[in-house]
Amino acid sequence: MELAISAVTGELVSRFLSLLVNKYHSSRAYSEEKQLKRLEQLILRARTVVEEADGRYITNSGMLEQLNMLAEALYRGYWALGAFRYRSLEETPIEEEEEVSNSSLLVSINSCPPKRLRMFHSSARKKKATYLLELQGALENLEDAVSSMKEFVVILGGCDRMLRRPYDTYLYNDNIMFGRHAEKQKLLNFLLQHGSPGGAPAVIPVIGGPAVGKRTLVAHVCKDERVSSQFSSILHLNGDSVCRIADHDSVLSGKVLVVVEIVSDVDQEDWAKFCSTLASMDSGSKVIIVSRCISSEKLGTVKPIFLNTLPYEEFSYLFKTLAFGSVDSARHPQLARIADKMAREMQSDWSLVAANLLADVMRRNLNIHFWLSMLSRMRRFVERNFSIFGEHPQLLVLRRHQIDVTDFFLHPASPLRILPSCTTGSSRTEITEERQLLPNVRLGDLVVDPGAIPQGDFNVVSWESSVPPYTSFVHFASNGAPSVAEDTPLSGRKRKSI
Numbered sequence: 001m002e003l004a005i006s007a008v009t010g011e012l013v014s015r016f017l018s019l020l021v022n023k024y025h026s027s028r029a030y031s032e033e034k035q036l037k038r039l040e041q042l043i044l045r046a047r048t049v050v051e052e053a054d055g056r057y058i059t060n061s062g063m064l065e066q067l068n069m070l071a072e073a074l075y076r077g078y079w080a081l082g083a084f085r086y087r088s089l090e091e092t093p094i095e096e097e098e099e100v101s102n103s104s105l106l107v108s109i110n111s112c113p114p115k116r117l118r119m120f121h122s123s124a125r126k127k128k129a130t131y132l133l134e135l136q137g138a139l140e141n142l143e144d145a146v147s148s149m150k151e152f153v154v155i156l157g158g159c160d161r162m163l164r165r166p167y168d169t170y171l172y173n174d175n176i177m178f179g180r181h182a183e184k185q186k187l188l189n190f191l192l193q194h195g196s197p198g199g200a201p202a203v204i205p206v207i208g209g210p211a212v213g214k215r216t217l218v219a220h221v222c223k224d225e226r227v228s229s230q231f232s233s234i235l236h237l238n239g240d241s242v243c244r245i246a247d248h249d250s251v252l253s254g255k256v257l258v259v260v261e262i263v264s265d266v267d268q269e270d271w272a273k274f275c276s277t278l279a280s281m282d283s284g285s286k287v288i289i290v291s292r293c294i295s296s297e298k299l300g301t302v303k304p305i306f307l308n309t310l311p312y313e314e315f316s317y318l319f320k321t322l323a324f325g326s327v328d329s330a331r332h333p334q335l336a337r338i339a340d341k342m343a344r345e346m347q348s349d350w351s352l353v354a355a356n357l358l359a360d361v362m363r364r365n366l367n368i369h370f371w372l373s374m375l376s377r378m379r380r381f382v383e384r385n386f387s388i389f390g391e392h393p394q395l396l397v398l399r400r401h402q403i404d405v406t407d408f409f410l411h412p413a414s415p416l417r418i419l420p421s422c423t424t425g426s427s428r429t430e431i432t433e434e435r436q437l438l439p440n441v442r443l444g445d446l447v448v449d450p451g452a453i454p455q456g457d458f459n460v461v462s463w464e465s466s467v468p469p470y471t472s473f474v475h476f477a478s479n480g481a482p483s484v485a486e487d488t489p490l491s492g493r494k495r496k497s498i
Contacts, residue, residue, distance in 0.1 A: 032084075032132070035139055039081055042142045046074040049149055049156075050181065056159040057192075057226075058185045066152050068182040072311065073138075073145040079313040080138035082320070083340065086333035163225055178318050180217055183305050187221045190302065191257065191286055192230060201258075201278045201285040205300040207292070208307030210398055211351030214290050216465070217307065218259055231257040231286075238262070255284040262291040271299065309347065315355070316343035322359035327366060338371045342378065351394065353473060357463045361444045374447075380407040396420070405443075409450040416453070418460050418475040435459065435476060 053067050190204050208214045221227060222234055232254030238261045258278075278287065289296050297304050310318065320329050320339045329336045339362075346355055362374055384404050385393040393403045397420040406415045439454050443462045446452055462473045 032135075035135055036081070036084065039077055039135065039139050039142065042139070042146055043074060043077045043081065045146055046070055046077070046142060049146075049153060050074060053156055054181055054184075055162050056156060057162060057188060058156070058159055059189050060155065063152055063155060064182045064185050066149070067185075070145045070149065070152075071179070071181055072314070073142045075311065075314040075317050077138045077142045078317045079340075080134045082329065082336050084132070084135045085330060086337045178321075179310065179314060180213065180307070183217060183307060184221060186305055187217065187288075188224060188227070191221065191227050194284060200275070200301075201281055201287050203287040203289060203299060203301045205289040205291060205296045205304035206307065207294060207296055207304050209309065210292060211353050212307045212309060213352060214292075214307055215261070215471070217305075218288055218290055222257070222259070227257070230284075231255045233257070234259065236261070253282070255282050257285070258287045260287065260289050262289060262293060262296055265293060265295055266299070310352075312344065312347045315347045316340055318352075319343040319346070319355050319359055322356060323362045324366070325363045332366060334368050335366060335371055338368070338375055342375055345378070351397075353463050354394070356465070357443060360463070361447050364444070364448060377408050377447075381405065408443075408447050409453075416477060418477045420475050438476075440474070 050067070050071055053063075058064060058067070187204070187206070190202070193202075206214050206218060228234075234257045236259045278285070289299055309315075316339070319342065320336060323339050324332070324335075329339070342358065343355075346358075358374065358378065362371055365371075381404075382393060384407050385391065385396060388404055389396055389401065391401075396403045400420055402417045402419050404415065404417045406417075409416065438457055438459050440459045440461050441452060441454060443460050446460070457476070457478050460475045460477045462475060464470075464472045
């Protein structure tokens with residue numbers, strides 16, 4: 001009798017505990033579902049406000065700070081939502097083959113040793129908890145940002161509208177500048193403010209690292225209808241020609257906007273001559289300095305605009321948008337996971353040019369094996385250049401030093417090295433007539449089909465920007481000859497603005 005009672009009691013306790021566990025998991029799943037739904041709603045609200053603000057003229061500095069905070073919270077929300085969607089992939093022992101073979105196969109569950117599987121599942125549980133914390137943090141951050149936007153939205157309604165193309169066309173046509181919401185407004189405000197009567201033109205420096213979008217920002221703002229109607233002409237100079245501004249006296253009548261691109265410290269005497277010429281210009285003329293040098297800050301008459309590398313969450317959003325094109329990344333969680341890994345590795349050491357180049361190639365083939373192969377090629381590319389030249393390829397590009405791109409191609413017939421172009425501006429374009437006659441090949445085409453490599457010397461077009469100032473990044477390649485002359489100048493070319 002006691003045995004029967006004990007058995008019944010044990011069964012009841014077991015069922016009760018099972019019921020509690022199931023109820024806990026059910027409530028937890030429901031809680032996660034509610035958080036995801038809430039985050040999606042907040043992202044939609046925040047995106048609506050950011051898009052509306054991006055299409056209006058905002059002169060209030062406090063509103064610009066709020067806009068910047070909302071945009072940061074928005075992109076963090078996008079990243080957390082995407083990462084949480086593919087979290088289940090972390091629970092399956094399917095790994096990338098770090099030493100990916102040419103076929104870039106995935107490792108199956110049977111090929112993993114038991115000890116490695118235990119470690120994998122333990123790591124997966126930790127990652128799942130991390131994703132949940134990220135989701136909660138992004139949700140709270142976005143809730144705070146959106147809840148403080150009531151006054152912002154009311155005041156925004158009184159700001160004048162810009163005549164511009166819809167924000168979303170960027171996602172499909174790749175021809176609308178991404179992000180930099182507050183920076184665009186600050187530069188617009190500077191250009192549209194009335195100058196002091198009889199005073200020298202105001203000067204604003206736009207300072208940032210290489211390939212962060214300085215010239216793109218300036219070109220984007222200069223195309224604004226109010227800016228183009230504000231100035232009778234827009235003059236572009238480089239640091240070497242500032243002292244020759246008087247040679248352009250035919251365009252210096254009326255209000256003039258002068259854009260000066262500086263790649264090194266400017267000679268003080270030349271700058272003094274430049275300033276004396278500016279003093280004779282009409283009231284209301286303005287000067288924009290585009291520079292990598294922090295020392296250019298002292299040349300301005302107003303606070304400079306600093307462009308930093310995009311935060312990881314914003315960079316990841318941009319990269320995935322470019323890589324997926326019009327395809328919904330939520331339908332491809334494994335690819336989204338790979339894209340996040342690539343964005344994590346590119347965000348600090350690579351430029352927006354590299355992001356556009358890789359995204360262009362990956363968008364052609366939405367296949368997990370191909371994307372894993374591209375991730376592996378990118379890593380081997382960095383390792384090879386470290387091994388040969390002792391530096392990250394991005395640093396080699398900045399010094400216009402040759403780089404080895406062999407690892408981007410499958411079964412290359414011979415090592416391939418290219419001489420990177422100088423991308424500081426059209427004023428430094430120095431492509432000889434002989435090189436202009438060489439065949440041009442897009443780097444993305446070579447990655448997809450290495451057989452397209454021409455015989456002999458040729459030009460490699462790594463990327464052509466469809467955003468003003470329409471920079472075309474052209475590099476010289478000598479097929480089968482790794483010792484390309486490193487001191488031969490070859491600069492990024494500009495397509496004529498339209």
